[in-house]
Amino acid sequence: MANCSRLGVMLAGIKLKNPVIAASGTYGFGEEYAPFLDLKCLGAITLKGVTLAPRKGNKPPRIVETPAGLLNSIGLENPGVEEVTRAILPRAAKLNVPLIVNIAGETVEEYAEVAARLEGKFGVAALEVNISCPNVEKGCLSFGSDPKAASEVILAVKENTSFPVITKLSPNAGNIVSVAMSVAEAGTDAISLINTVKGMSINVRKRCPELGNITGGLSGPAIKPIAVCMTWEVAREVKNVPLIGMGGIMCAEDALEFILAGASAVEVGTGNFVNPRVTLEIIEGLENYCMEQGVKNITELVGAAWKEG
Amino acid sequence: MPVLIKAPVLLNEQVGPGIFLMKVHAPAVTAECKPGQFVHVRTTSERDPLLRRPFSIYRKEKDAGNLQLLYEIRGKGTSLMAGIRAGENLDLMGPLGRGWNLDRKPGTVIVIGGGMGTASLLALVEEFCSRKGFKIRAFLGFREKKLVIGAEIFARAGAEVTIATDDGSCGYRGPITDLLPRSVRGTGPFYIYACGPQAMLRRVAEFCELEGIVGEVSLDHRMACGTGACLGCSCRVKKKDSWTYSRTCVEGPVFTTSEVLWDG
Numbered sequence: 092m093a094n095c096s097r098l099g100v101m102l103a104g105i106k107l108k109n110p111v112i113a114a115s116g117t118y119g120f121g122e123e124y125a126p127f128l129d130l131k132c133l134g135a136i137t138l139k140g141v142t143l144a145p146r147k148g149n150k151p152p153r154i155v156e157t158p159a160g161l162l163n164s165i166g167l168e169n170p171g172v173e174e175v176t177r178a179i180l181p182r183a184a185k186l187n188v189p190l191i192v193n194i195a196g197e198t199v200e201e202y203a204e205v206a207a208r209l210e211g212k213f214g215v216a217a218l219e220v221n222i223s224c225p226n227v228e229k230g231c232l233s234f235g236s237d238p239k240a241a242s243e244v245i246l247a248v249k250e251n252t253s254f255p256v257i258t259k260l261s262p263n264a265g266n267i268v269s270v271a272m273s274v275a276e277a278g279t280d281a282i283s284l285i286n287t288v289k290g291m292s293i294n295v296r297k298r299c300p301e302l303g304n305i306t307g308g309l310s311g312p313a314i315k316p317i318a319v320c321m322t323w324e325v326a327r328e329v330k331n332v333p334l335i336g337m338g339g340i341m342c343a344e345d346a347l348e349f350i351l352a353g354a355s356a357v358e359v360g361t362g363n364f365v366n367p368r369v370t371l372e373i374i375e376g377l378e379n380y381c382m383e384q385g386v387k388n389i390t391e392l393v394g395a396a397w398k399e400g
Numbered sequence: 401m402p403v404l405i406k407a408p409v410l411l412n413e414q415v416g417p418g419i420f421l422m423k424v425h426a427p428a429v430t431a432e433c434k435p436g437q438f439v440h441v442r443t444t445s446e447r448d449p450l451l452r453r454p455f456s457i458y459r460k461e462k463d464a465g466n467l468q469l470l471y472e473i474r475g476k477g478t479s480l481m482a483g484i485r486a487g488e489n490l491d492l493m494g495p496l497g498r499g500w501n502l503d504r505k506p507g508t509v510i511v512i513g514g515g516m517g518t519a520s521l522l523a524l525v526e527e528f529c530s531r532k533g534f535k536i537r538a539f540l541g542f543r544e545k546k547l548v549i550g551a552e553i554f555a556r557a558g559a560e561v562t563i564a565t566d567d568g569s570c571g572y573r574g575p576i577t578d579l580l581p582r583s584v585r586g587t588g589p590f591y592i593y594a595c596g597p598q599a600m601l602r603r604v605a606e607f608c609e610l611e612g613i614v615g616e617v618s619l620d621h622r623m624a625c626g627t628g629a630c631l632g633c634s635c636r637v638k639k640k641d642s643w644t645y646s647r648t649c650v651e652g653p654v655f656t657t658s659e660v661l662w663d664g
């Protein structure tokens with residue numbers, strides 16, 4: 092990247108080269124994409140969701156494509172926090188890019204315990220607390236849809252970590268703004284949004300649901316307008332906590348929509364499947380946009396769409 | 401290491417009803433790829449269909465650096481692929497996945513292909529034919545005569561070809577697995593490789609178990625990333641006394657008949 096200073100951002104106390112982050116669950120533990128791009132160019136990488144015990148995940152088929160979208164029901168398959176800290180984090184730390192560890196649990200205590208086990212681990216820049224996975228039966232989303240439960244999770248995690256805490260919100264929460272306000276009060280250092288939108292698809296020939304888990308979470312371009320709108324709404328109400336926007340980002344213009352709506356950074360998920368180098372193209376596009384528009388640092392653009400309106 | 405490239409299309413022509421052969425120039429892929437691996441293809445620059453589509457490496461022309469894909473029109477992605485013309489580029493990632501086990505002592509190689517599954521086996525046949533001391537037999541099954549594609553290419557490569565069709569319009573009528581030689585144990589090293597519909601692979605696995613040998617099968621699962629990052633392509637495999645999910649795109653698409661757990 093020629094000149095990164097225009098894109099450098101501070102987010103929840105972490106210094107990022109640029110505001111483009113790989114989204115959890117779409118980037119494995121980072122190394123899967125190493126053959127296709129120089130990972131050091133990314134702002135950060137968010138790792139696959141980690142739980143206390145290993146999880147096998149849901150029954151296949153776990154993915155099905157829908158128009159301009161992807162329905163998934165992975166079900167948080169992961170090797171558990173012990174294996175992640177023992178074998179995976181030391182490898183991922185060598186990628187030389189800030190790592191955000193995405194954590195999930197079925198109970199408040201589990202979230203707290205996972206955070207505690209990750210405390211102080213080398214290479215970790217922040218924790219992203221997933222209270223928004225639509226694909227697990229217990230916990231997770233039930234915390235994300237209730238402002239009070241959400242704040243309990245965040246308080247417990249904050250007590251067990253010195254890393255900055257990002258809370259990841261669900262579009263399926265009854266009122267995402269009130270959940271956002273509640274976790275802001277509980278002391279979250281940043282908010283990321285949105286996780287996938289609950290959905291399903293039926294195979295009319297076989298007359299059965301396409302996914303083994305019946306329902307799944309929708310991602311990709313199909314959900315972008317929902318995600319931009321939620322970013323806008325939360326940004327207007329929660330002014331003291333930085334936001335990370337995501338949902339269907341495929342190019343620099345998409346990323347700019349989120350930034351102009353009030354996000355300080357963006358995560359890119361499904362777009363990586365389509366084009367493994369999409370993050371680099373977005374970074375380049377943001378750089379060019381700033382240059383053309385005479386923007387000295389991208390932070391100037393955060394929420395510019397409502398500040399001027 | 402896999403690469404992400406825009407490969408110039410040299411040829412994309414219909415070779416059967418709804419079946420196409422595409423040849424692209426992709427030296428970075430042919431230099432590395434092994435039989436049984438696949439490439440992940442973006443069929444449009446638009447957003448629908450969104451995801452890439454996986455295709456077996458049908459053939460590689462190593463010296464020319466060309467790669468051939470054999471594909472059947474199934475839905476949106478493959479229809480769009482059929483419309484790509486020579487001179488345009490194909491956006492592809494690869495080679496991906498674990499290919500066929502090639503580390504074999506001289507013996508008999510049996511490949512069993514069903515429909516488009518044959519696309520994953522030609523490169524394997526060509527590999528063993530180029531070695532000394534291998535006898536290669538290809539058992540190829542199709543729905544009907546019109547869809548019998550590539551049989552003469554397998555024969556020309558040096559395989560003894562046997563054909564079956566569902567309707568009997570060419571060769572034996574019925575499942576190709578009916579024709580597999582029995583009681584092969586003790587007749588020297590004997591290797592089984594199969595790719596095709598799940599029902600066929602399952603019969604092959606049963607055959608292997610009866611014969612007391614371990615064969616290899618290539619599984620066909622929907623994929624998103626193709627590179628091990630999304631866990632969308634998981635299939636069940638045995639592990640010690642239990643089982644685990646394994647990624648078809650990384651630990652597969654080739655698995656041994658003794659490790660796959662057949663669902664349903």
Ligand SMILES: Cc1cc2nc3c(=O)[nH]c(=O)nc-3n(C[C@H](O)[C@H](O)[C@H](O)COP(=O)(O)OP(=O)(O)OC[C@H]3O[C@@H](n4cnc5c(N)ncnc54)[C@H](O)[C@@H]3O)c2cc1C
Binds near residue numbers: 438472622
């Ligand atoms: C490792 C691997 C290698 C493959 N190699 C070849 C090859 O060499 N030649 C070839 O013709 N095909 C091959 N396939 C299958 C090919 O990827 C699919 O036919 C293709 O993705 C269909 O895309 P589409 O957009 O045309 O169809 P879609 O519109 O996506 O689907 C059409 C129909 O096919 C079904 N379908 C789609 N993808 C798959 C799949 N992967 N498995 C089973 N059913 C599916 C859908 O459920 C739907 O009913 C391979 C698949 C894998 C996993």
Ligand SMILES: Cc1cc2nc3c(=O)[nH]c(=O)nc-3n(C[C@H](O)[C@H](O)[C@H](O)COP(=O)(O)O)c2cc1C
Binds near residue numbers: 167310
């Ligand atoms: C296959 C897949 C797996 C995912 N796994 C996780 C996960 O483990 N934890 C999490 O917080 N979000 C997970 N997500 C959600 C994404 O991080 C992201 O919020 C969502 O996909 C929207 O962004 P996108 O449209 O750019 O993909 C997953 C998404 C996909 C497609």
Ligand code: FES
Binds near residue numbers: 625629
């Ligand atoms: S397709 Fe993503 S892990 Fe296999």
